[in-house]
Every structure is written in C-alpha cells, then in structure tokens.
Amino acid sequence: MQAIQQYIDLYREQHEVIDQHSTQVLNALRPEALRRIESCTLPSTKHEDYQHTDLAAMYAPDYGLNITRIELPSQPHEAFRCDVPNLTTQLYFLVGDNFYRHHRNKELPNGVLAGSLRDMAEAHPELVARYYGKIADMSKDSTVALNTLLAQDGFFLYIPKGVVLDRPMQLVNIVGGGISMMHNRRILVVAEAGTQAKLLVCDHSEDDGTHQLISQVTEIWAGDGAVVDYYNLEENASCIQRISSTFVHQEANSNVLVNGITLRNGTTRDNYYIALNGEGAETNLCGMAIADGEKKVDVYTHIDHRKAHCNSNELFKFVLDENALGSFAGRILVREGAQKTEAYQSNKNLCASSTAHMYTKPQLEIYADDVKCSHGATVGQLDQQALFYMRTRGISEAEARMLLQFAFMSDVIENVRLDALKDRLRQLVEKRFRGELSQCQQCAMRTQKQ
Amino acid sequence: MLKINDLHANINGKEILKGINLTVRPGEVHAIMGPNGSGKSTLSSVLTGHPAYEVTQGSVEFYGKDLLALSPEDRSHEGLFLSFQYPVEIPGVSMVNFMRAAINELRKYRGEEPMSATDFLKLMREKRAIVELDNKLASRSVNEGFSGGEKKRNEIFQMAMLEPRLSILDETDSGLDIDALRIVAEGVNKLKNENNATIVITHYQRLLDYIAPDFVHVLYKGRIVKSGGPELALELEEKGYDWIKKELGEI
Numbered sequence: 001m002q003a004i005q006q007y008i009d010l011y012r013e014q015h016e017v018i019d020q021h022s023t024q025v026l027n028a029l030r031p032e033a034l035r036r037i038e039s040c041t042l043p044s045t046k047h048e049d050y051q052h053t054d055l056a057a058m059y060a061p062d063y064g065l066n067i068t069r070i071e072l073p074s075q076p077h078e079a080f081r082c083d084v085p086n087l088t089t090q091l092y093f094l095v096g097d098n099f100y101r102h103h104r105n106k107e108l109p110n111g112v113l114a115g116s117l118r119d120m121a122e123a124h125p126e127l128v129a130r131y132y133g134k135i136a137d138m139s140k141d142s143t144v145a146l147n148t149l150l151a152q153d154g155f156f157l158y159i160p161k162g163v164v165l166d167r168p169m170q171l172v173n174i175v176g177g178g179i180s181m182m183h184n185r186r187i188l189v190v191a192e193a194g195t196q197a198k199l200l201v202c203d204h205s206e207d208d209g210t211h212q213l214i215s216q217v218t219e220i221w222a223g224d225g226a227v228v229d230y231y232n233l234e235e236n237a238s239c240i241q242r243i244s245s246t247f248v249h250q251e252a253n254s255n256v257l258v259n260g261i262t263l264r265n266g267t268t269r270d271n272y273y274i275a276l277n278g279e280g281a282e283t284n285l286c287g288m289a290i291a292d293g294e295k296k297v298d299v300y301t302h303i304d305h306r307k308a309h310c311n312s313n314e315l316f317k318f319v320l321d322e323n324a325l326g327s328f329a330g331r332i333l334v335r336e337g338a339q340k341t342e343a344y345q346s347n348k349n350l351c352a353s354s355t356a357h358m359y360t361k362p363q364l365e366i367y368a369d370d371v372k373c374s375h376g377a378t379v380g381q382l383d384q385q386a387l388f389y390m391r392t393r394g395i396s397e398a399e400a401r402m403l404l405q406f407a408f409m410s411d412v413i414e415n416v417r418l419d420a421l422k423d424r425l426r427q428l429v430e431k432r433f434r435g436e437l438s439q440c441q442q443c444a445m446r447t448q449k450q
Numbered sequence: 451m452l453k454i455n456d457l458h459a460n461i462n463g464k465e466i467l468k469g470i471n472l473t474v475r476p477g478e479v480h481a482i483m484g485p486n487g488s489g490k491s492t493l494s495s496v497l498t499g500h501p502a503y504e505v506t507q508g509s510v511e512f513y514g515k516d517l518l519a520l521s522p523e524d525r526s527h528e529g530l531f532l533s534f535q536y537p538v539e540i541p542g543v544s545m546v547n548f549m550r551a552a553i554n555e556l557r558k559y560r561g562e563e564p565m566s567a568t569d570f571l572k573l574m575r576e577k578r579a580i581v582e583l584d585n586k587l588a589s590r591s592v593n594e595g596f597s598g599g600e601k602k603r604n605e606i607f608q609m610a611m612l613e614p615r616l617s618i619l620d621e622t623d624s625g626l627d628i629d630a631l632r633i634v635a636e637g638v639n640k641l642k643n644e645n646n647a648t649i650v651i652t653h654y655q656r657l658l659d660y661i662a663p664d665f666v667h668v669l670y671k672g673r674i675v676k677s678g679g680p681e682l683a684l685e686l687e688e689k690g691y692d693w694i695k696k697e698l699g700e701i
Contacts, residue, residue: 383538383540384501385538386538386539386540388500388501388522388538389534389537389538389540390540390548390551390552391499391521391522391523391526392498392499392522392523392525392526392531392532392534393526393548393552393608393612394523394526394527394552394555394556394559394612395523395548395551395552395555396521396523396555397521397523399551399555400551403540403543403547403548403551404540404542404543406542406543407540407541407542407543407591408542410542411542
C-alpha cells in the first residue's frame with residue numbers, strides 16, 4: 001500500500017485540478033477507483049499472479065504527473081515521418097499521456113471517430129460513457145484502479161455499425177523529455193457490429209536514462225461479427241517500467257486478434273483479459289518478447305470462455321539472453337455451459353544463455369464437459385547440432401544464432417494479419433537479434449530523436 | 451592440400467583417433483573404409499571442428515594453414531566441406547536464407563560484395579539441377595520433412611553452391627535407394643576437377659562403383675591400418691574385414 005499511497009495523497013490534494021484538466025466521463029469513475037484502491041492492497045510478489053513483478057518497487061519512486069496537461073515540446077510527426085515503409089496509416093500520437101493535437105489526418109469515413117479520449121468524451125459524452133471503464137474491471141487489478149483514478153486523457157476509436165476501415169490506425173506513444181514521470185494512458189476502442197478495424201499501438205521512448213513509469217489500460221469492445229486486430233509493439237529504453245492491461249470484450253461471432261510484441265524494454269508487465277461473451281466468437285492472442293541484459297518481461301493472460309462455440313488460440317514466445325527474466329502465466333477459464341469450446345495455448349521459450357530465467361505456468365480451469373482444450377509449455381536452448389551444421393556451411397556463429405532465434409519467432413510474426421506490418425516486424429526482429437549480437441551495431445536500432 | 455599428421459582425438463575423455471596419417475592432393479579421390487566404431491565419422495567431425503571432440507595430439511595442415519586453429523566457419527571459408535551422414539533439420543530457416551547466408555559469408559571472407567538477389571537465385575537454379583533437387587524443397591525449411599534421399603541430395607546441392615576444395619562425404623550412400631545413389635554420385639562426379647579433392651567415407655564398395663577412388667584406406671581402431679588402390683575396396687567387399695584383423699594378429 002505504501003508505494004501507491006503517495007499517488008492517493010496526490011489525488012486527494014489535487015483532485016480538482018485533475019478533474020478540471022480532464023472531462024466528466026473520466027472524472028465520474030474516480031471516486032469508485034479511489035474506493036477500490038483503498039479497500040485493497042497492491043499485490044506483492046507473494047501473490048500468485050505477481051511472483052515475478054514487484055509492483056511496490058515499480059510504484060515506489062516519486063514520479064511526477066502531468067496533471068495540468070502541459071504540452072511537452074515535441075514534433076512526433078517529424079520524428080516518425082519515414083519509420084514504417086509501405087504502411088500507410090492514420091497516425092495519432094500520445095506524448096507522455098497527453099494527446100498530441102497538431103497532427104492532421106485524412107478524413108475518416110462514415111461517422112468513424114478517432115482522437116483524444118478527453119476531446120471525444122467532451123463531444124460525445126454518452127457514447128464514451130457507455131464503454132469507458134466498463135470493459136476494464138477495476139476489481140481485477142489495483143493497478144487498473146490506480147490508472148482509472150489518475151488518467152486524464154488517451155486515445156479513443158469508434159467505428160459505427162457495419163463500417164470497414166481499410167486503412168490501419170496507428171497510435172504512437174512517446175515517452176521522454178528528461179523528467180521522471182508516471183504516464184497514465186487510456187485507450188478505448190469501440191467496434192460496433194459488423195465492423196472491421198486494425199489498430200497498431202507503438203511504444204517508443206528516449207533513452208536518456210530518466211526513469212519513467214507507463215501505466216496503460218486498453219479497452220476493446222468488439223460487437224457482433226466485428227473483426228478487430230490490435231497490435232502493441234514495445235520498443236522502450238531500459239530505464240522504462242511499463243505496466244499494461246488490455247481488456248477485450250467480444251460479442252457473438254466477433255474475431256479479435258491481439259498481438260503483444262516486446263522488442264526492447266526495461267521492466268514490462270503485460271496483462272491480457274479477454275472475455276468471449278457471445279457464441280461463435282474467436283480470439284487469437286499471441287505475442288513475443290526478446291530480452292537481454294537485466295530486462296524483465298512478465299506476461300499474464302486470462303481468456304474467459306463464457307459462451308458456447310467459441311475458439312481461442314494463444315501463442316507466446318520468449319527469447320531470453322544474458323540475465324533476462326521472462327514469465328508467462330496463461331489462464332483459460334471455460335465456464336459451465338460453454339460447450340464446444342476450443343481453446344489452445346502454447347508458450348515456447350528459448351534461453352540463449354545459462355543465466356537467463358524463464359518461468360511458465362499454464363492454467364486451465366474447465367467447468368464444461370464437451371470441450372477441446374490444450375496447453376503446452378517448453379523452455380529450451382539453441383539447437384547445438386543445427387548451430388554446428390550451419391557453421392560448417394561457413395555461417396558464423398553469431399549469424400547462425402540470429403537465424404535460429406529469428407526462425408523461432410517466425411510463427412508469431414506469421415500471425416500478423418497486416419502484410420506491411422509483417423514485413424516491418426521481420427526487419428525489426430532481425431535487427432533486434434543482430435543489434436544484440438555485437439554491441440557496436442547498436443546504431444542499427446533506431447533510438448528516438450526529438 | 452591436406453596433411454594429417456599423427457592425429458589423436460577424444461570425446462568425453464575416450465580416445466577415438468589414435469594417430470591418423472593421411473595426405474590428400476588436388477584431383478584425388480580417397481576412400482576411407484572400416485568397420486563400425488573404427489573412428490570414420492569422428493575423423494570427419496574433428497576435421498570440420500565439432501566442439502564435442504578434443505584433439506590431444508598431432509596436426510592437420512590445409513593448404514599450409516593450421517586447420518585445427520580455425521573455427522568451423524573459417525574451415526568452410528578455406529574450402530572444406532562435409533556432407534553429413536545425418537543432415538540436421540532446421541525448422542523455420544528456409545533453404546534460400548540458409549544458402550544466402552552461407553554464400554555471402556564466404557564472399558565476405560574473400561573480401562567480395564554480397565551477391566545480388568537475382569544472381570543468387572540464378573545460381574540456386576543452376577546448382578539445383580546438378581542433383582535434380584525440386585524447387586519446392588529449396589523454398590522449404592532446411593531439411594525439414596525431407597526424405598532420406600532428398601537430404602543427401604541437399605547436401606550435394608550445398609556442396610555445389612559452395613564449391614569446396616576438399617569435400618568429405620560421410621556415409622553419403624547410407625539410406626539411399628539405387629536411383630538416389632546414382633543421382634548423388636553423378637552430382638559428385640560433375641563437381642570433380644583437377645583442383646579439388648574428395649574423401650569418401652563408406653562401409654560399402656557400392657558407392658565406389660560410381661565414385662572411383664584413387665586410394666583406399668582402411669580405418670580400424672582409430673588408425674589407418676592399410677592403404678592401397680581401388681582393388682583394396684573390392685578385396686574388402688569380397689572378404690570382409692576379418693582378414694585385416696587377422697593380418698594385425700587379432701584373430
């Protein structure tokens with residue numbers, strides 16, 4: 001409790017300023033969030049689901065919050081001008097947790113709304129209030145409650161019934177500026193019945209040595225038959241701590257792909273809560289993490305099969321080198337009556353050094369008797385035979401390791417349903433592995449300059 | 451090109467090679483025969499630099515260089531090639547990416563520019579024809595799901611791509627039907643010229659009907675105990691290895 005007390009105190013002292021610089025829809029949930037936080041404690045490392053992430057340590061520093069919404073000087077659209085070739089997106093930015101309002105996009109079709117959560121909630125309070133905070137369950141995790149208590153803005157995407165968005169949406173989060181801050185971001189995606197949309201969320205940060213805490217809560221509503229892709233790509237500096245929780249609500253026959261990719265980070269905890277609320281819904285939840293040095297990546301997933309005839313496929317892969325620590329806990333809950341459920345989970349991991357640690361924990365909880373469910377978890381090393389075979393063909397050990405590690409990740413990349421992003425990811429993953437092979441190739445990896 | 455002098459090698463502390471002497475000159479084909487467990491595959495592993503083996507004594511010179519001081523990849527760059535008895539499957543690494551990496555690292559070693567994509571694919575096509583390797587195999591993962599014959603043909607295909615100065619064929623005939631054996635052997639013969647050499651490791655005379663050796667050596671208990679011309683292979687085929695053991699006074 002101590003670690004977050006300072007933020008509770010901050011809220012008590014400053015709640016008028018916080019409210020004033022946000023909007024009614026967001027403010028309405030703060031009293032409830034406060035009650036939640038005060039009635040429960042921050043889960044410690046003794047807590048079953050938080051054994052490998054020390055939340056108290058994450059929240060302990062006295063981070064600043066930008067509650068008066070000062071615009072940090074930044075030209076994100078300049079910096080990101082040429083970054084993703086062949087991928088034309090509608091581009092939006094959050095600088096810290098502040099929506100960047102100076103970038104103009106092409107007009108959106110047929111009543112689609114995209115932009116600042118705060119602005120949208122001002123303009124369409126009923127619409128936003130119908131979903132905001134309704135998918136993210138504050139009782140699941142006190143970090144979500146804390147985020148709800150303090151979040152003032154974020155990104156909102158609304159696709160009205162039947163609209164197909166051809167162009168992918170991209171939200172770029174930028175963190176930096178040399179001041180130690182806590183960033184409380186919200187992302188809300190509402191895809192009504194029969195819609196199709198793809199959202200790519202990228203995290204970037206300046207590697208300036210200042211410690212930052214990112215708290216991100218994403219809510220996704222997929223209506224009847226909606227097809228939604230949500231990609232979250234993390235390329236953060238090692239001084240960044242990040243805790244994210246992604247909540248997905250799926251109606252009947254909806255199809256949602258969630259892909260969480262951690263290429264560079266400091267300490268990361270990603271939670272995924274997916275609820276299948278209508279028959280015929282399908283979830284593809286996958287992700288990968290590449291970590292070395294002292295980096296930590298801790299992934300927790302919870303797929304809740306509430307209705308019959310739903311499918312879920314889950315695939316997470318980790319490649320850990322040096323002293324990196326990885327953790328995966330995947331729970332699948334099949335409720336009573338959720339007959340004909342098909343739920344598959346796979347977690348495969350590679351420890352490229354003898355000092356890397358991987359913890360994996362599949363958990364299946366099944367209360368229906370006519371289902372197909374499976375899980376598999378492996379932790380292994382690089383195939384020494386394959387390595388030697390490649391070297392006898394003149395491929396250097398470093399290159400051979402890169403090829404094997406890249407091959408290991410290829411099926412997660414194959415799950416991407418956006419060709420340009422798939423190509424881009426191949427490049428990024430390859431560069432990531434190469435960059436780490438020889439420290440002098442760091443320049444191959446792009447560091448954000450502003 | 452190759453001078454092996456009094457080579458001793460261990461695996462897990464057990465001595466397998468107990469003083470090998472062998473000289474190979476350009477244009478020659480040497481056959482190494484011998485019963486199971488005599489050290490034939492160990493010799494090829496030691497020459498290519500397998501990390502599990504420890505050389506305890508002796509030297510190997512390859513074109514004047516100390517071969518044993520080189521990494522496996524540099525031995526390849528210097529022109530040494532091993533066709534594996536059991537080629538390794540590498541899921542997720544396509545043949546194209548694998549070969550491109552191999553070719554470009556070789557070019558880098560020689561101080562040349564990487565090969566263009568067009569030239570590379572042309573080269574692949576050309577060399578594939580030598581062992582009648584299907585285009586479909588070339589686009590799949592390395593050796594994954596290949597039949598025994600396809601794996602061996604794939605080895606010779608790689609040999610054709612890399613154009614080594616010395617090739618070691620380790621039991622390349624094992625597990626091959628007669629058609630595959632013919633294709634593999636014809637491939638090897640097409641690649642043969644006066645500047646390169648081949649060491650054929652085999653149990654049987656069968657492969658030597660297709661790849662004619664200039665010299666035949668019998669490896670037994672970690673030593674070359676007998677050397678001769680092609681007629682030695684025929685004699686072994688006829689009489690087995692017992693007469694050699696007898697000559698050594700073991701029986």
